[in-house]
Amino acid sequence: MAEDAKRYEASTTEWDRIAATQQFKDLMATKKIFIVPAFVFFVVYYFTLPILVGYAPNFMATKVIGNVNIAYLFALSQFFMAWIIAGLYVKAANDFDRLSKDIIEKASDAQGVR
Amino acid sequence: MSTSLVMFLTFIAITLGITFWASRRSAGSSAYFAAGRQIKGWQNGVAVAGDYMSAASFLGIAGLIAFFGYDGFMYSVGWLVAYLTVLLVVAEPLRNAGKYTMADVLAYRLSPRPVRAMASISTLTVSTFYMIAQMVGAGTLVALLLKDSGIKFPVAVIGVGVLMIIYVVFGGMLATTWVQIIKAILLMGGTILLSILVMAHFGFSFSAFFDAVGHVTYHDAKGQEVVKDFLTPGLRYKPPYGALDLISLGIALIFGTAGLPHILVRFYTVPDAKTARHSVVWAMVLIGAFYIMTTFLGFGAATIVGQDYIKGHGGTNMSAPLLAQALAGNVFFAFISAIAFATILAVVAGLTISASTSFAHDFWTNVIHKGVERKAGEEVRVARIAAFVVGFIAMGIAILLGPTANVAFLVALAFAVAASANLPVIVLSIFWRRFNTTGAVAGLAVGLLASLGLILVGPSLMAVDPPTVTGAARHLIQAKAWFPLENPAILSVPLGFAAAILGTLLTREPESEVKFNELLVRSNTGLGAEKASAAH
Numbered sequence: 001m002a003e004d005a006k007r008y009e010a011s012t013t014e015w016d017r018i019a020a021t022q023q024f025k026d027l028m029a030t031k032k033i034f035i036v037p038a039f040v041f042f043v044v045y046y047f048t049l050p051i052l053v054g055y056a057p058n059f060m061a062t063k064v065i066g067n068v069n070i071a072y073l074f075a076l077s078q079f080f081m082a083w084i085i086a087g088l089y090v091k092a093a094n095d096f097d098r099l100s101k102d103i104i105e106k107a108s109d110a111q112g113v114r
Numbered sequence: 115m116s117t118s119l120v121m122f123l124t125f126i127a128i129t130l131g132i133t134f135w136a137s138r139r140s141a142g143s144s145a146y147f148a149a150g151r152q153i154k155g156w157q158n159g160v161a162v163a164g165d166y167m168s169a170a171s172f173l174g175i176a177g178l179i180a181f182f183g184y185d186g187f188m189y190s191v192g193w194l195v196a197y198l199t200v201l202l203v204v205a206e207p208l209r210n211a212g213k214y215t216m217a218d219v220l221a222y223r224l225s226p227r228p229v230r231a232m233a234s235i236s237t238l239t240v241s242t243f244y245m246i247a248q249m250v251g252a253g254t255l256v257a258l259l260l261k262d263s264g265i266k267f268p269v270a271v272i273g274v275g276v277l278m279i280i281y282v283v284f285g286g287m288l289a290t291t292w293v294q295i296i297k298a299i300l301l302m303g304g305t306i307l308l309s310i311l312v313m314a315h316f317g318f319s320f321s322a323f324f325d326a327v328g329h330v331t332y333h334d335a336k337g338q339e340v341v342k343d344f345l346t347p348g349l350r351y352k353p354p355y356g357a358l359d360l361i362s363l364g365i366a367l368i369f370g371t372a373g374l375p376h377i378l379v380r381f382y383t384v385p386d387a388k389t390a391r392h393s394v395v396w397a398m399v400l401i402g403a404f405y406i407m408t409t410f411l412g413f414g415a416a417t418i419v420g421q422d423y424i425k426g427h428g429g430t431n432m433s434a435p436l437l438a439q440a441l442a443g444n445v446f447f448a449f450i451s452a453i454a455f456a457t458i459l460a461v462v463a464g465l466t467i468s469a470s471t472s473f474a475h476d477f478w479t480n481v482i483h484k485g486v487e488r489k490a491g492e493e494v495r496v497a498r499i500a501a502f503v504v505g506f507i508a509m510g511i512a513i514l515l516g517p518t519a520n521v522a523f524l525v526a527l528a529f530a531v532a533a534s535a536n537l538p539v540i541v542l543s544i545f546w547r548r549f550n551t552t553g554a555v556a557g558l559a560v561g562l563l564a565s566l567g568l569i570l571v572g573p574s575l576m577a578v579d580p581p582t583v584t585g586a587a588r589h590l591i592q593a594k595a596w597f598p599l600e601n602p603a604i605l606s607v608p609l610g611f612a613a614a615i616l617g618t619l620l621t622r623e624p625e626s627e628v629k630f631n632e633l634l635v636r637s638n639t640g641l642g643a644e645k646a647s648a649a650h
Contacts, residue, residue, distance in 0.1 A: 008642030010642075012628055019635050035202050042195065046368060047361065049188075049191065050188065051357070053348075057347050061343075066321045066325065079405070082194050089202060093391060
């Protein structure tokens with residue numbers, strides 16, 4: 001198909017070489033530092049909700065403001081948690097983009113293909 | 115002619131106009147399957163949100179909250195938080211390494227034919243279940259709302275089916291995306307309006323609103339009047355298995371969303387991974403706002419309309435439209451109902467295009483013809499034919515199931531299958547060097563069979579009904595359920611992962627390990643990612 005014509009292709013050794021560069025290792029390390037803790041945090045934070053609702057319903061029914069209870073506030077906090085992590089990720093991802101751009105430019109220049 | 119019919123016809127006229135416009139821009143595979151990869155970030159975000167805010171959420175969750183209070187709201191929470199998995203784990207690698215379908219990413223390092231065949235089967239399964247649920251919902255709505263105009267259930271289902279086939283066959287991904295965007299904006303508008311009206315009913319006092327939610331009065335099955343605090347958990351998920359079922363539902367949502375084919379294909383419509391990321395964030399803002407507002411829709415319906423009235427006027431799924439009627443009369447009722455139709459129509463079109471893309475690209479071109487398109491345009495032509503076939507099958511099954519079928523389990527099934535079959539394989543192929551073809555095929559097959567099997571022997575389909583229960587309300591298998599949970603994810607997701615890992619460890623495939631670096635570099639940097647086609 002015509003639209004695939006300019007696709008970047010390289011030999012296995014070339015991919016291995018890129019994967020072994022310090023730049024690529026930096027990119028992976030930068031990603032890992034943000035993504036792994038963020039993923040673990042949100043999974044733990046999220047599953048705390050059904051676990052508490054399921055196993056500690058009386059605690060969750062404790063009223064905080066007027067008729068509003070812990071269960072509802074905790075559920076509501078999940079929305080803000082998700083938005084905050086998404087926002088932090090977008091910020092962190094600017095670094096990923098910067099590092100990726102260098103790697104792509106080097107690889108493409110080497111082949112004369114963009 | 116009723117007001118809702120007029121509004122619905124207006125929506126159809128506008129969307130058909132878009133389809134005509136898009137049909138002249140849908141030549142070539144990339145244009146047809148991925149809208150030329152030129153959709154903007156916010157546009158794709160709105161479309162992703164639209165794909166997600168299906169009839170199940172607008173009608174279904176409002177109904178669940180109206181009847182079960184807080185436990186219904188638990189669905190809303192999971193549906194948003196699930197997008198963090200999409201954002202952090204799958205959206206960007208998929209856009210970087212893939213072309214049209216999820217299987218493209220798997221096919222890099224694994225043997226393409228068996229992997230694509232299995233991935234295609236699982237995609238078609240998820241899409242079909244999701245689609246039938248929407249079509250039965252559409253048929254029920256039309257039959258209820260337009261009963262004065264003499265339109266019956268099968269006619270309504272055929273109408274929805276024909277329209278969606280027109281959108282997909284003629285307009286491709288571009289038309290499907292714009293139909294989705296318009297519908298998402300309408301749906302957000304309607305939901306905001308409805309929420310404001312609910313708060314106006316309580317004099318814009320949150321304390322008055324939540325006080326009313328604390329004392330919801332209705333009659334139980336025995337005709338006794340009961341007063342319940344609807345903010346208290348436990349109205350739906352009761353001991354002994356309620357807690358486990360809630361956790362299982364959470365697993366299906368958190369890990370299933372990132373495996374839903376009609377959501378994943380959306381990331382191929384944008385120019386690059388950065389735009390894909392921004393579109394997920396746009397979607398999360400809209401989806402989050404929408405699901406927070408289900409508080410007003412659901413609790414509003416519980417307090418202002420009351421479940422006694424809803425039960426007698428179409429049941430749980432009609433909670434949101436009936437709330438609109440109670441607050442602002444028949445014109446607003448018609449408006450909200452028309453939005454509900456539009457929602458179903460747009461989601462069904464999105465499902466059809468993802469199913470037909472997978473069939474044409476994965477199965478036809480890559481499995482049967484070993485990756486070679488024999489004639490220019492063949493892939494698109496096959497996809498168009500597949501859209502016809504998929505549409506007719508879904509119509510047929512929806513009509514057979516009939517308007518009273520219990521369809522909630524079909525949507526749960528779609529999420530559970532996506533979480534158990536698709537997600538483990540996507541994640542392992544991106545992150546595990548040792549992963550191989552046997553593991554992928556085993557993971558897809560076991561995840562699919564385990565989730566289907568556990569639902570078949572679970573309480574959604576198996577129970578002993580008293581003789582007074584008749585028709586579609588009766589459970590399919592009259593025996594005590596073998597598996598106690600409604601949602602199988604808590605067991606089927608670990609089974610999917612286990613099969614993928616075990617299958618890998620039992621065999622060696624040096625080639626897959628050799629090619630791991632290529633996928634690693636491609637998916638993380640975007641080197642060699644599919645580019646947007648030239649502007650038209």
